[in-house]
Amino acid sequence: MNLLPIQNFIKRAGLVGMAGPVLIVMILAMMVLPLPPILLDILFTFNIAVSIMVLLVSMNTNKALEFSVFPTVLLITTLLRLSLNVASTRIVLLEGHTGPDAAGKVIESFGHFLVGGNYAVGIVVFAILVVINFMVITKGAGRIAEVGARFTLDAMPGKQMAIDADLNAGLIGEDVARKRRADIAQEADFYGAMDGASKFVRGDAVAGIIILFINVIGGLVVGVLQHNLDISVAAKNYTLLAIGDGLVAQIPALVISTAAGLVVSRVASDQNIGQQLVGQLFKQPQIIVLTAVIIAAMGMIPGMPHFAFLSLAAAMGGLAYHLMQKGEAAAAEEQSVSATVVPAATESPEASWEDVAQVDVLGLEVGYRLISLVDKAQDGDLLRRIKGIRKKFTQEIGFLPPPVHIRDNLDLRPNGYRITLKGVEVGSGESFPNLLLAINPGSVTGELPGTQTRDPAFGLAAVWIDTALRDQAQVMGYTVVDPGTVVATHLSHLLNTRAAELLGRQEVQQLLDHLGKTAPKLVEDLVPKTLQLGTVQKVLQSLLEEGMHIRDMRTIVETLAENAPRIQDAYQLTSLVRVALGPAIVQQFYPSAQELQVIGMDKELEYVLIQAMQSSQSGIGIEPGLADTVLRETRAAAEAQEQMGLPTVMLVPAQLRDLLARFLKRAVPGIRVISHDEVPDFKTIRVTAMVGGRA
DSSP, rough: OOOHHHHHHHHHHHHHOOOOOOOOHHHHHHSOOOOOHHHHHHHHHHHHHHHHHHHHHTTTOSSSGGGTHHHHHHHHHHHHHHHHHHHHHHHHHHHHOOTTTOOOHHHHHHHHTTTTTTTTHHHHHHHHHHIIIIIIHHHHHHHHHHHHHHHHHHHHHHHHHOOOOOOTTTTTTTHHHHHHHHHHHHHHHHHHHHHHHHHHHHHHHHHHHHHHHHHHHHHHHIIIISOOOOOHHHHHHHHHHHHHHHHHHHHHHHHHHHHHHHHHHHOSSSSSSHHHHHHHSOOOOOHHHHHHHHHHHHTTTTTTTTTHHHHHHHHHHHHHHHHHHHHHHHHHHHHHHHTHHHHHSOOOOOGGGGGGOOOOSSSEEEEGGGGGGSSGGGGHHHHHHHHHHHHHHHHSSSOOOOOOEEOTTTSTTTEEEEEETTTTTEEEOOOOTEEEEEESSSSSSSSSSSSEETTTTOOOOEEEEEEEEEEEHHHHTTTEEEHHHHHHHHHHHHHHHHHHHHHHHHHHHHHHHHHHHHHHHHHHHHHTTTHHHHHHHHHHHHHTTTTOOOOHHEEEHHHHHHHTTTTTHHHHHHHHHHHHTTTHHHOOOOOEEEEEEEEEEOOHHEEEHHHHHSSSSSSSOOOOOHHHHHHHHHHHHHHHHTTTTTOEEEEEOHOOOHHHHHHHHHHSSOOOEGGGGGSOOTTEEEEEEEEEOOO
């Protein structure tokens, strides 16, 4: 018979999903509707079959999560047993006077076969089963589930860190990481559910005792008062029926409780319980031999059952001998196999280029408390911010920076982070996930309670405050940012200041390839025909070091192609490129101003510097006293310019621009040096501060 059409119909109709609700409704209906004895027999048999099936499934699972529906199964089977107890109690009280088969053959068989028709023995056996189930199995399984849930929750942060570390190291993909995180959460939910579900079984055991006594007492009352039975006959009939009813419910309950204990008490592995028992219990034949000797010695004691003890000792000795022979054969085979491959086994593999680990160009290492900022599962938005930073950098600077490799570092402070460039730390700081950073821009109206610190990106005074103080801090003039923004701003600032170091030959080649799509002939004429790729890289790096963008690659390449046949020096080519980019340079410092308010230099000082540069053999030397004077005067002029709220831009002759730009780069941070040749003709100049004289 072809069952495929029926299966397809069931799937299309969604009947599989209806199985659970229908089963619950049927179980609840059994508590209300009267059931005939034949149907009770079928349902009691079904209950026993389900309990055996659950036990076997529990023993054949390798991990607890493979049977994650077990807490729900525990509830449903408990509810099924209670419903059957209610249904059988109704029949026992109504029809118990007719004989021991009033409630069906299953209850009758359990009442006669298991306890020999003796209701006193039945009560004792029932009490023992309840005690075993209630005091031993269920209580132990509940305790294990409780402890397992607690330890699983405590271990979750460490497991999450391990997953994130593997993900950041590239050992696993995003899909595998997401699945592992889901497994961890499901494991915690499972043990928590098992802790609660074990209470169902304990309650079921208590209910079984109460139902037994209710059936016995109720049966005596009904049999004697309503059906005029002799008290001894009524006691025998109703007690046997009640005991049979109790046993037929308690035995499946005991099986289910055992399954629960097996599920929560085992350690997850690649083997089921049977394989673990055989593999670990009979792993050491010496232990079996020692046990056989002890059992044999006990069997020789006068008065002991010699046959039972000695036969068991002989069987265990034979098993130990078999295991020893098997182990020796396996060892001999392993030795023979290893002997054939001695050279490969004893020689360590040669080192290869695969063993060379590449250093990440850009790296972000975080302490374990900051993992939530870079974990999508915990709503961390730092990854999204970093993507935005790279896109903004590309649009503003003109090339795509390397990706940021994020990993956790347990050597850092819990809230610490550090940013690395080619494996070297270039910035570090702290960020507190549950706080906000209030930055003092210099014009706040009060102080805030919190931890005083410095903004890691710009060094401004700041304080870590509680999230509830956000509005108050903003009213007082503070700039309030969240922890992710603190790290992102620091990273963005370092990317802009270290742009020249991020531009490698690979990035330069990608820039030229991108330009070649629209101007292929221009790129072909430059690299490598007239200029080496390394020289182009030095020119671009020189522009970036002085805070310039390289978005206008067409103008840069055209200037290089025009001058490269007669000039190969990277610094001279950079000066020519700066002149070509003059309007863009000026616009970068003065976005919409027609008049350029700059720092000028005294004509006499300019003349002295030009003479000193020409007289120097290297062309870049300045006498120490003169250098000190230039440095002091430039600092004073830059401070005056900043106090007026103007850009700190110095205008000098073209001969001095490169010299002063390199000399003042570290001595006067933030100052920009431009030449007269770089200023467009349509701009006017006004000197607002002077080096070596007065404005």
